[in-house]
Amino acid sequence: MDTRIAIIGTGMTHFGELWGVSPRQLASDAVSQAVVDAGLTKKDIQGIFVANMLSGMLGLQGHLGALFAEELGIQVPAYTVEGACASGGLALHTAMMSIASGKYDTVLVLGVEKMTDHSPEEVSSALMGAGSNEERLAGATFPGLYALLAKSHMQKFGTTERHLASVAVKNHFHASLNPKAQFQKSIPIETILKSPLVADPLKLLDCSPVTDGAAAVILQRKKTSTSSHCVEICASQIATDTLGLANRSSLLELRATRYAAHAAYIEAGITPKEIDIVELHDCFTIAEILAIEDCGFTEKGEAGKMIEKGMFTLGSAKRTVVNSSGGLKACGHPVGATGVKQIVELADQLRGRCGKRQVKHAHIGMAHNVGGSGATAVVHIVKSV
Amino acid sequence: MKQKKNAKIHAGIVGYGTYIPQYRIRTVDIARVWKKKEEDIISGLGIQEKAVSAVDEDAVTISVEAAHAACQDAGIQPKVIEALLIGSESHPYAVNPTATIVGEMLGIGHQYFAADLEFACKAGTAGIVMIAGLIQSGQISFGCAIGADTAQSKPHDALEYTSASAGVAFLLGNTSLIAELLHSTSYSSDTPDFWRRDGIRYPSHAGRFTGEPAYFTHVMGAAVRLFEETNTKPSDFDYCVFHMPNGKFPREVGKRLGFTSEQLALSLTVDAIGNPYSASSPLGLAATLDKAKPNQKIFMVSYGSGAGSDAFMWKTTGNITKFQQKRKKMKRFVEDAVREKTYIDYVTYLKQTHKI
């Protein structure tokens, strides 16, 4: 990429059940933080790229570009990018293209989701908007679709329910060090294993929660004259696969992840070994196992064992730290905001601002954001320069 | 197809398909809930257990199962069906024909006549009479008559022990018959023994009035008419089939008409699966046809409350053996479906019949 794009400001709300907070307030909170962090005012923003999935389906509110532009008091170009749970990563990619095209210099990427206004059944059904019609007619849910992937992985590679639970243990531990995470306490593995089944073998605590939240980043074209230490996005890749699981070529991987990650490594000119921290899309524990393998951090089939042994955890040396924020599982998963939050975490880590969960010497970070059961995968690589 | 004037067209069964839902509830398990003595119920009704539809089954899905099996086993493409009549007491809609929903799913196409029928438990056999008429008059070559029900009954009512679910589809034509319809006749009256008002969920009945003045009068009435019109007597038949509201009535009416228990035995599906209303005597006929040899005569009388009976004289042909072999190979005999079962308890029964 010829144009160099820097992340100059980040912000995010608490993630959780924010009953009294409206989508407008969520956005306002996250954007204010980002604007202050960037040392700018709102008037410096030239475009807004909104990431959201459910506002139209559940809240009957579309046209979010105009809504948030109004809320922020700036009449700039603004529109929504949607790709289910990958909306955040896709909005970031779109924002980058807008800068690279020369059209804008400074833009805002805002991921927002309000999920707790509706019953769990309504939310579950709305989320299936990310799947295929056939899957909806079959009574599938997202836990169900990922359960099919989990069972296939367990059948082929001997991955166990304990391996799955280990992902949750790690991410809850990380979240306990993240003041903005939905869950603030570590959870023992036995508690996870004893939680009620949602879709065999996935239990309640194998699944990411229903969350409200917003995250914002401000991107700016980097002028070559600027010498200051900053965080740059050096790769942004998207891959798509079939909408429904039935037509995938394999149930043992998310091929879109593999393609997007591979393309990102080439674009950034690096290998997985050089990644210090990675935010992977752990909508379910099995999803993190698949992501670690599909991004090339381990051989296929090995991730479960390695997580159980403590690798990829904060404080364990020599390996990439996975989901220092707590991931979707423990930091929370406000669908449209997640992809943006991942970038917020990476940028904050690279700038040494993560306090108790700081990954030492973090220099290169990666974000992996998935839509549906793997129909879209977006990978970004950021580095401090 | 143009027929010579006065040339008699022989109508009959080309093939048939049957479907019984997998679930069973034992009558003793129902009796226990209402603190009735189990022996009383069984001796009174003669039914051990009844077939219960799954929560996602209805007269449409059951009809499709039966008709699909019939077409497969008869080697018939659904597109050749020119008329489809479905009789039921549990049509899913008061207005919107079960017949065309089923016809569309089977792939009959659009070049056919369709209608839904109601006449309590004889809605299925009414369809047979009407399709046979269309064939005999030369208007169609192939037709399908289905009797299918997911019968409802009020909890704690006597009907709770007998109301069941099943479906039978008869493919009727004028060639390659496996059983020829030699004659049919009917007996009808206005007799309010059992009824359900529009919009009301459960049927009501008039207790013992459903016996002599209703079931027996009409079954015997149609049976006697059939004997007279065909100049036959019970010993001229190999088998008999009667509508089976419980285990007692068909046995009693058979005896009164002069049939032996051996002639009746093959048809008594009621003992194992209860009374699936519009599919009752059709299922009894199917169970008999599963085992009958070529050139055997079957005497059949249905009964529908309100009230009426349709009586039929069937004669199997040499083609029946091949058809039976196909059904046997596919494990589609009535006795196979009777054996393929999963027991459920009363609460599950209430769930599956949409009472909770």
Add this chain to the structure above:
Amino acid sequence: MISPVKIWRNQKDITKMLGKIGTVIAWTIIRVPPTGFMKQAPYPLALITFDDRTRIMVQIVDCDGSNLEIGTKVRLVVRKTIETTEDGIIPYGIKAKPINKLLS
């Protein structure tokens, strides 16, 4: 009430699927159902493959999952699918029923 037009369109695929025999390649049990499937839950959800290598995702019926495994043979049947209002058009769709163990 679900759109009758959508229901009508979705049901057009039924004829060609009815009666097909397939094999289970992956399955789970949905214990927390989405809206419209409450009365049916818990139920198995499976990926089925056919001789022509095509695949579909369906609910498995008349089966509590205890006898289900990869390789189980199933037959496609028609059943009611999404639970709807009392006054709406009833959606029907394709589900899969394990084949009688006595057969094959």
